[in-house]
Amino acid sequence: MQIDSNLLGLIAAACTTLAFVPQVILIWRRRSAEGVSTGMYCVFCFGVFLWLVYGISIQAWPIAINNGITLVLACAVLIMKWRFR
Numbered sequence: 062m063q064i065d066s067n068l069l070g071l072i073a074a075a076c077t078t079l080a081f082v083p084q085v086i087l088i089w090r091r092r093s094a095e096g097v098s099t100g101m102y103c104v105f106c107f108g109v110f111l112w113l114v115y116g117i118s119i120q121a122w123p124i125a126i127n128n129g130i131t132l133v134l135a136c137a138v139l140i141m142k143w144r145f146r
Contacts, residue, residue, distance in 0.1 A: 074123050074128075078127045078131045081131060082134065084138060085134055089141060106135045109131050
């Protein structure tokens with residue numbers, strides 16, 4: 062069985078991107094991000110930003126689009142962490 066690498070990449074990107082949605086919803090509902098590591102999310106957001114730039118630079122749109130979405134979600138967690146202190 063041969064697997065289409067673009068399809069595999071899209072599925073992997075969708076899974077890792079959608080993994081942030083429950084965290085964002087939980088923090089929003091609780092109005093607390095007490096257990097969230099600020100340092101980890103800052104480094105993670107920077108890394109995702111670099112993946113986004115990389116995806117754009119090589120015109121790999123599945124990488125760019127999904128990392129753009131992940132960046133928004135991860136930054137939302139950081140913003141709520143600071144806002145709900």
